[in-house]
Amino acid sequence: MKAFMKEFKEFAMRGNVMDMAVGVVIGGAFGAIITALVDNIITPIIGAVMGGVNFSKLAITVGKATIGYGAFIQAVIDFLIVAFCIFCMIKAMNKATNMKKQEEEAPEEPTTKECPFCKTEIAIGATRCPNCTSVLELNADIDLEKPEA
Numbered sequence: 001m002k003a004f005m006k007e008f009k010e011f012a013m014r015g016n017v018m019d020m021a022v023g024v025v026i027g028g029a030f031g032a033i034i035t036a037l038v039d040n041i042i043t044p045i046i047g048a049v050m051g052g053v054n055f056s057k058l059a060i061t062v063g064k065a066t067i068g069y070g071a072f073i074q075a076v077i078d079f080l081i082v083a084f085c086i087f088c089m090i091k092a093m094n095k096a097t098n099m100k101k102q103e104e105e106a107p108e109e110p111t112t113k114e115c116p117f118c119k120t121e122i123a124i125g126a127t128r129c130p131n132c133t134s135v136l137e138l139n140a141d142i143d144l145e146k147p148e149a
């Protein structure tokens with residue numbers, strides 16, 4: 001039993017379990033927003049456009065069986081709205097992530113430095129200038145890391 005509890009603790013403490021829990025909670029809250037949006041705004045608008053038709057009440061009676069195709073149509077519409085909202089959210093998030101990435105990548109690492117003796121551009125890791133053959137001190141790299149003023 002002790003080993004079982006330890007295993008459960010390890011499982012529950014794993015980062016992705018917490019992420020998943022957050023996802024489920026946020027997803028549930030988001031679902032409530034979508035439900036409210038669909039029930040109170042989208043469905044009445046569609047109903048008004050279509051002349052007061054309430055999808056969920058649509059049904060055909062065939063003999064003794066009732067085919068409630070209205071509820072099915074409603075479910076499909078709900079799904080499309082949820083899928084569209086999630087698509088928009090992911091698109092916005094991707095855009096934000098890309099923008100952040102670009103900001104991070106913006107300050108490009110210098111690949112060249114200036115030889116302090118002949119002022120020509122040489123490779124950043126060079127310890128001897130290929131142009132004037134001067135031996136470059138290693139700490140010169142630190143001085144030259146800053147962009148040329």
Ligand SMILES: [Zn+2]
Binds near residue numbers: 115
């Ligand atoms: Zn040089």
